[in-house]
Amino acid sequence: MADFDAIDALLAAAGQETPLPPAAERRALRDGLHVSRAQLAQALGVSASTVGGWEAGRDPGGEVREKYAYFLQGARTKLNTATAATAAAADGHLADDKPAEAESADAEQSDDATDVVVLAVAQPCVLCGQPARHQVEGFPQHLDPAECTPAAPAPVPPQAEKPAPRTTSQQPSAAGKPGRTAPGVKVVPVGRRLQTADAPDRIGAAVAAALGEHAGDVEAATAALVKRAIPDAMALLDDTRKGGRYDVVAHPWLPDILRKQSARGADQVWEARPKWSRPELPAGVHEITALDINGAYLSALKTHLPLGQLEHSTGDHHDRRRAGLHLITPPVWEHEAVLPNPIGNRDEPGPLWVTEPTLRLLLRVSGPKYGLCDPPQIHESWTSGGTESLLEKFRIALKDARDRALTDDDQVTLEYVKAMYSKFVSTLGESNYNRELYRTDWMHIIRAQAFANLWWKAHRAYDEGLMVVRAMGTDELHVTGDWRAVFPEGRAVTEVKVKDTYTVGTDPSTANKPPKSTS
Structure with missing residues (x-):
């Protein structure tokens, strides 16, 4: 039984x-x-x-x-x-239940200060982290800017999150008299404020925790941080997206052009990766400097990204309010002797799918200011409403951490930050390492923006009288001449550093093609 x-x-x-x-x-x-x-x-x-x-x-x-x-x-x-x-x-049924002090506070707010709620229990302000008695559009925050001051960062575990903000379902309470707004101060909803500078130092806390866990062993702490760079980058992105104006579709349906043609093959999008060498150098001896562009992918996070699911359209028209992928017939490029082609090294003629940065680069260089080629012909597009500022707070948070690490000679943070932004980009496609965002279109666009940024540096060098010898990938530019008069030297993302120097002589075997680096 x-x-x-x-x-x-x-x-x-x-x-x-x-x-x-x-x-x-x-x-x-x-x-x-x-x-x-x-x-x-x-x-x-x-x-x-x-x-x-x-x-x-x-x-x-x-x-x-x-x-x-x-x-x-x-x-x-x-x-x-x-x-x-x-x-x-809204029907007025709760008017009698509202405390007098809450009514008084509401009367002093501007028309923009909608959805202000008095909290029964103070919650951490989303701007400074200090206890706040008010909630604006669902986010706890101080109404008086004088009260909104960030506290010294405490060593918290790297995955620790602030308590979830209370929703507007809480009713105003007489406990805790609401603070009064300073005269002339306009209460701005959270989504309109830049919050990066006052956000918790997630990167610093993670580095401190890793060093503590590994008893100060720099190599072990760095390895541990690099291993968790992807989830930490996504958590940082969540922090910087709080109060954001835009909703993002994280797992959109993908058109066939973004699907791999085979298990190990590629999709149909061309990223315009340059791999260019000047075909011929003038006679004589040339001192060539190979410049390394700092933080190429970090800078490329500032690019026009589509927010929602891509929508199909046809016709030779570009809407600058949208972003995505475009099937174009590229123009003939007649400057291969001195500058790389904006679409990179492509031997196959005919139409090809390019990203938003590549199309915008072609449209700009074909315009009246530069006139370097004819405009590209657009046949069809997959686009969505786009913005250039979607990842801006995320980028600034990473850049600020990188700058502080350079100042402090903090190699652990430098490697950690580099892993965060590089792996963030590389895992946006169909990756098992990042399942929070499946945006293959973003991956292609960010990479292409890095290539476009390198092209503009090559053009600037050429325009300033330098001879451009090579442009490779996203971060390598070889030039002759006084490059320091054109580019600031250093390790910041707005600067360049010397990667190598070499000499090209008049030997016929080397005069027509720059040799490989000898250092």
């Missing part, structure tokens, strides 16, 4: 998994509470990429499924309550 009881218990438990809402609703519920993936992942004891996979359609199992379902059900209840309270307030 015991065996039959065990079987009955097994049958009773089978097939009774807790139901979950559709994948699209899961992210909407989390976003509605302003909870990041990293925060939810920490609460559930999983990785942020695992949460991203659930929101893309995969289902958890076992005990973690029960916990995830509990969160989603609680989020739905909380958001429904907030919606009902908002609707009732």
Whole structure:
């Protein structure tokens, strides 16, 4: 009988998994509470990429499924309550329940200060991290800028997140009299403020924690930080996206041009990677300097990126408010003897799919200011509404950390930051290492922007009277002449450093082609 009881218990438990809402609703519920993936992942004891996979359609199992379902059900209840309270307030049903001090505070706010709520319990301000008694558009913050001052960073674990901001479902409370807005000060919603400078120093905290964990062993700490660079970069991106104006589609449907033609093959997008050498040098001896462009991919994060799912269009027209991929017939390039072709080294004639930076580069150099070629012919496009500032706070946070590391000669932070931005770019495609963002279009666009940036440096050198000898990839430019009069020397992202120097003589075997580096 015991065996039959065990079987009955097994049958009773089978097939009774807790139901979950559709994948699209899961992210909407989390976003509605302003909870990041990293925060939810920490609460559930999983990785942020695992949460991203659930929101893309995969289902958890076992005990973690029960916990995830509990969160989603609680989020739905909380958001429904907030919606009902908002609707009732709009009808005037809650007017009598509102404390007098809250009414007084509301009367002093400008028209832009909508959705200001008095918090019963102080929450960390999203701008400075100090306790704040007010909530603006769902984010705790100080109304008086004089109170909004960042505290000294505390050594916190690298994955620690600030408590989730309270939603507008909380009712105003008389506990804690609301602060009064200084005369003439306009309360600005959180999404309009630049928050990077006041955000928690996630990078510094991670480096300090790694060094502490490895007893000051620089090599071991660096290796550990590089290994976790991808999830840490995504957590930093979440920090810098708080209060952002734009919603991003993280796992869009991809057109066929972005799908690999075979398991190990490439898709159809051409990134315009330059691999150019000047075909002939003038007679004589030439001292050539190979310049290294600092932080090429870091600088390329400032580029026009599509926000949503790509949409198809046809016709020879470019909308600068959108960004994406374009099928073009490139113009004839007649300056190969002195400058690389903006589309890179492509031997096959005819139309090709290029990215937004490549198209904008071609349109610019073909315009009246430069007149270097004819305009490209656009046949069709896959685009979405775009912006150049989408990753700007993320880029600035990484750049500032890199600058501080250079000043302090901090090699651990330098390697960590480099791994964060380089791996962020390289795993945006169909990668198993980053499941939070599947944006192959972004990967191609950022890479192409790095190539376009190198092309403009080559053009600047040529325009300033230097002889351009080579342009390779994203960060290598070989020139002759007084390059220091054109480019500042140093290790900052706006500077260049010397990678190599070599001499080309009049020997016929070397005069027509620059040799490989000998150092």
